[in-house]
Amino acid sequence: MYELLDAATRARPDAVVVTSPGGQTTYAELSASVQAIATALVERGERRIAVLLTEPAEVLAVLAACSRIGVEACVYPLAATDEAVDEMVRRFEHEVVVTDRTGLGSPVVAFGALTSVAPGPLPELPESRPIMAMTTGTSGFPRGVRHEWDRLLRAVRKIKPAPDHRWLLAYGLNQFGGLQILIHVLAAQAQLVAATSFQPRDALGAMRESGVTHASGTPTFWRFLLAEMASDGGPVPGLRQVTLGGEAVPGALLDRLRERFPDAHLSQIYGATEFGQNVTVRDGRPGLPISMLEPGGDVQFKVTDGELWVLSKASMLGYHGEEAVPEGSWRATGDLVEVVGDRIEFRGRKTDVVNVGGVKVHPIPVEDRVSKVAGVSLVRAYGRPNPMVGHVLAVEIVLEPGFEESVVAREVREACADLPPPARPRSIKFLETMSTTGNKMLRGAAR
Template sequence: MYEDRTTAGALSTAADHPVILSDGSPPLTRQALRNDALGLRHRVPRGATVALVGPGSRLVAAAIVALEGWAARVELVGDLSPAVSSPDAVVLRSDEIDGVPGPPSTDDGASTRGEVDQVHTAWRLFSSGTTGLPTPTDHSLDSLTRRTRPADNRLDRGDRESRRWGLLYPPMRMAGIQVLLQAIHGGDSLVDAGTAELEARLDRFVRSGVDALSATPTMWRMILRSRAGDRLPLRQITMGGEIATQSLLNALRNRFGARITHVYASTEAGAAFSVNDAIEGFPRHYLDTPPGGVALDVRDGVLFVHAPGSSTAAPDGFVSTGDLVELRGDRVYFVGRASGLVNVGGDKVSPERVEETLRQHPAVQDAVVVPRRSSITGWVLTSEVVLAPSNDGLAPGDLRSALRAFVTEQLSRSHAPARITVVSELSLSSTGKASRA
């Protein structure tokens, strides 16, 4: 059974090795997960629907081990309104359970790892709701663990040291789940520094010896500007959620010299594939020879992923990612979101393309572009930019004129932002992406 491999199998060695380390709670070890230390099976009737509420990585890790094959559905509500969950769900709140062990289960869990009384568990993740109401997608644990790296694989490749991951994502969103599953399934540990400011979390990671970190490209640019960034002893850099540009990949490689992995995963499609060559985009041959057996397709410029385990899959098993891609030579490049394209003066404009053009200007370190409605041109572009230390001291008016001229020269006049605001840091969404609100 697959559950054997992801839970009992993954926890069979180094039973006292910590899986989750977090402030204010004792480490959650492999043995504790095996023994259902939080008493989730006692709290949840077999075959029930469960809603996990709050920021707790400990609760999610415990649920992955204890409730797979036990609950009919686990809904990862996280920091969203509890109203998005099913009205009949058993609600488990991290602030009530994380530090309070439950009564011992009367079931030793053996039946959840075999054929007897096996319950198929659906894992329900929600979109962030930044563009409307959060929408649910159901996955199997199999689809969620497609890109995790098992401990046995690591040993086979000669890497005998486990990794210590820092958690920068909400643990109940897709990116956070991926890091948690890597800790559980890959024989690694995870340090949860909570929801403090980024600099404080990075300081905690340095003190805890974190050597593997997953973040969005926007967060990685912030890490490169941080004081603690230089002190991180990173061996593994992972990113996802936004376009990984070549300029960022080069900067990370030069700063840390670590292995760089770009993971492609979404709430709707689950974990699809990863790229480890530190080159923007992904190899074109992935379309013909699916990596890890996950078929990909490009339809009308949009990437589709074969994810029959997702509740949003079409009858052919494919899920539209909504990501626009371009085929150039032997590479496939991400160019933006299909839903983000806007008409500016008769031209189709991708905000992501304008952002990367702004970053190429020597006065700019980072940028986000947000379209706004216009009664004259249909849409206009507005932008926030973070200046590079060597911005030549341009006056605000001169800087804005220089940036508009630069974008016009590289793209076209319709791509030039009508309003440009200088900020010290970009605002982040709840999932670590540049906020486009």
């Protein structure tokens, strides 16, 4: 990452790299901070640190400095409580937390204390330059995923300078999606735009105010954003690129995005923190093209017993505290798929399958069908406990403004009438909003 910043600074020193509620930061200003931070970390002798900072420019500066001197950094989620942060420090064995937060029981150093150090000579580039990312923790306590910067940056050679691009930050920087956006912005010598929060309402405001041209977010984020646009009636952002990733992408959502942003290119990215890189699909269709199953390339796929497996040249080194993963190892993704014609269609996560009287029901196809009903803004299908058959399928729905619950419920039942009986929703519940984590829909039992 340091080399990307150095190249962008030499090419466009006075250009803005980050716009946020805290102000704007140029490439030259960011580079100066990186030199000071790297010097300070060398003087302190730190080897493994945590990062908990609100300003994206500060996070970017710490990550770039660490990549220069071989210090392993890990970004913590801003929403974590003090107790959760202290537990992460204990589990991940971090020496210090770079943060401006007070009240932590763990050793801390303020960002300002690092940038106030006079830049000095730095050692030669180390042979190993590690970084640790975190899983989202949707199925338990987050895990630390160990990577090397050199492997993560293999794909940036394909990114050409695009200084007029303004990318919205719609992922937390503790998420792999957020890290990928940082890498892309630096490689493209572009600008990152951050809102006051990751809530769609704030994101929409930042899009309009800062002239965002490119945005990447989860399908859940885009559903909420479309609902926000429908309710406030404000101007449509002039997006040139809409990217979705992190969850299965239903065809109905692609249709709505295409209608709302007719001048934007639609892309899907498929990846995970463990992969180390993403696969991009630009044909505007849900799922992956079957050509992805052909051998060769930086990322290879295969389907075994209905589950997608991946082999990535940028794959993780392993989880923190566990044995290293042998290079060249295939990895189960946990995503259930079905090859239909020329497409690999997603059916849901293995952990999301609902067992209805011995019949396995995948919630994603049901959600896709329900989402096409007029008036449905958000939908989630899940298994509700039932004493007779173990579980029955239920759905939760958030309505668009102006639609009646009874009418939509009737049309949902009609839309699902030709499904096998176990896949027909047995209950329909209407909510004001949906529970999310990291702008992803919370799965499992009713929330």
